[in-house]
Each structure stands twice: as structure tokens, then as C-alpha cells.
Amino acid sequence: GAVVSQHPSRVICKSGTSVKIECRSLDFQATTMFWYRQFPKQSLMLMATSNEGSKATYEQGVEKDKFLINHASLTLSTLTVTSAHPEDSSFYICSARRGGGWYEQYFGPGTRLTVT
Amino acid sequence: DQQVKQNSPSLSVQEGRISILNCDYTNSMFDYFLWYKKYPAEGPTFLISISSIKDKNEDGRFTVFLNKSAKHLSLHIVPSQPGDSAVYFCAASHSGNTPLVFGKGTRLSVIA
Numbered sequence: 001g002a003v004v005s006q007h008p009s010r011v012i013c014k015s016g017t018s019v020k021i022e023c024r025s026l027d028f029q030a031t032t033m034f035w036y037r038q039f040p041k042q043s044l045m046l047m048a049t050s051n052e053g054s055k056a057t058y059e060q061g062v063e064k065d066k067f068l069i070n071h072a073s074l075t076l077s078t079l080t081v082t083s084a085h086p087e088d089s090s091f092y093i094c095s096a097r098r099g100g101g102w103y104e105q106y107f108g109p110g111t112r113l114t115v116t
Numbered sequence: 117d118q119q120v121k122q123n124s125p126s127l128s129v130q131e132g133r134i135s136i137l138n139c140d141y142t143n144s145m146f147d148y149f150l151w152y153k154k155y156p157a158e159g160p161t162f163l164i165s166i167s168s169i170k171d172k173n174e175d176g177r178f179t180v181f182l183n184k185s186a187k188h189l190s191l192h193i194v195p196s197q198p199g200d201s202a203v204y205f206c207a208a209s210h211s212g213n214t215p216l217v218f219g220k221g222t223r224l225s226v227i228a
Contacts, residue, residue: 004159034215043205043220044160093159103148103209105216107159 003027004096006108013084013115021079021111023094029074030096034105035067038091050077084115119143120208122219131228135193139206139219142187146208150216151180151191154203163204164191196226 003026013019023033032051036044048064050056050071058064066088068080077096081088091112095105121140129135139149147168152160166173166180166189173180179192193200203223207216 002162006159044218046215049215091157095159103216104150104162104165106162107152109159110157112157 002098002104002106004030004094004106004108006094006111008111009109010112011114013113015085015115016083018080018082019084019113021081021092021094021113023077023079023096023108025075025096025106028096028098030077031074031099032097033071033077034095034097035069035077035079036093036095038093038110044093047079081113084113086115089113089115117142118219119146120206120217120219122204122206122222124222125220126223126225128225128227129196131198131226132195135191135196135200135224135226137191137193137204137206137222137224139189139191140187141189141208143208143210143217144187145210146217147211148209149180149182149189150207150209151178152205152207152218153200154205154221160205193224196224198226198228200224201226 005024007022035047047062048056048058050069052071052074056069071077093110095107097105150165151163154160164175164178166182182189203221205221206219209216
């Protein structure tokens with residue numbers, strides 16, 4: 001149990017376009033989902049926390065108008081990178097947590113975004 | 117200020133021996149600790165966790181030890197196997213509603 005999927009696994013887009021990444025919890029309901037970004041040889045950087053049905057909470061320095069997060073249901077959250085630029089190229093990972101006070105977060109396999 | 121620190125960026129161990137990965141934290145409010153394993157270009161995989169009311173938790177080859185007075189935890193892998201080669205992240209949380217705080221990771225290499 002506790003499987004999280006992400007789609008797409010890899011995406012290449014042109015500068016100025018928008019890209020949507022989906023994160024799904026496949027076998028549990030996730031009241032909270034998290035979006036991370038990882039640069040090469042660095043740790044996971046939390047971008048935002050989203051709770052189902054409410055607005056996402058963004059970490060300091062993360063532009064909420066650039067990284068749009070929607071958590072429309074208990075099994076789906078989406079991250080849209082708007083007007084992408086080459087510096088947005090990175091590995092984006094989502095994670096999901098059950099409700100009810102569970103601490104464990106289960107991670108998706110990640111999405112490699114390359115902006116040309 | 118880093119609240120969760122993994123001071124060893126890398127560790128090399130021979131197959132069959134014990135791997136010990138260390139993690140220190142500064143926030144005394146943390147009450148739950150987790151270890152994740154990560155391969156390149158993949159998401160982290162949950163390994164094992166421990167609540168602050170315990171000082172040891174064991175699951176197969178993996179044991180996590182918690183020393184609250186020293187604000188230190190460690191992950192022991194014994195015996196180490198080549199498939200254990202990955203980056204290991206320590207994470208901590210206080211209450212069930214806050215995001216996990218991750219360390220920078222330790223790259224473990226198990227040599228056959």
C-alpha cells in the first residue's frame with residue numbers, strides 16, 4: 001500500500017510555455033500533499049504544502065503565481081509551472097500523507113523537467 | 117539554520133559489514149523521525165521510522181536508534197548489501213500536520 005504516482009516522468013518544453021505535473025495517491029486518501037524540488041547533488045527543497053480543498057501554503061522564496069498548485073481531490077494534486085524558463089529545469093517530486101495524524105510521507109517517482 | 121543535519125555526505129562500507137548513518141537535529145519539538153532511501157532520478161522510499169517515546173525500532177536488517185538527550189539518531193544496516201547503495205535521508209517532524217524537515221542526505225556505497 002501507500003503508492004504515489006507522478007505523471008509525466010519526463011517532460012521537455014520550450015521557454016515560455018506551461019507544464020502541468022500530476023501527483024496521485026493510488027491506494028489511500030491523502031489529505032495533505034507536498035511538492036519538492038531537487039537540484040543535482042542537493043537535498044529535497046520543499047516548495048509548498050497543499051491540503052485538499054484549500055489553498056496551498058508556499059515556502060519562502062517560492063513564487064505562487066509561477067508554481068500553481070491545485071489539490072482538487074483526496075487523491076490528486078497538480079503542479080503547473082507557468083511561463084517556464086531554463087532555470088526551472090529540475091527534478092520535481094511530490095509526496096502524500098494520510099490524514100489522521102500519520103507522519104509518514106510517501107513519495108512519487110519524480111518528474112524531470114527540462115526547459116529549452 | 118539547518119534543523120536536521122547529516123554531517124557525512126558519503127560513506128563506503130564493505131558488503132556484509134554494518135553501515136551506520138548518523139543524523140543530528142536541533143529542534144527539541146521534533147517527535148517523530150524517519151529514514152528514506154533514494155536512488156538517482158527516483159522519489160525517496162520510506163524505510164523506517166521512530167517515535168520520540170522509543171529509543172530503538174527494528175525492521176529486518178534496518179534498526180534506528182534515537183538518543184533524545186543528544187538529539188541524535190542513527191540508522192544501522194546489517195549486513196550491508198550492494199543493493200543498499202543509495203542516498204539516505206533523515207527526516208523529522210513535530211505533530212502530524214507539519215511537513216517533514218529533511219537532512220542533506222548521506223550517499224552510501226556498499227562495495228562487494
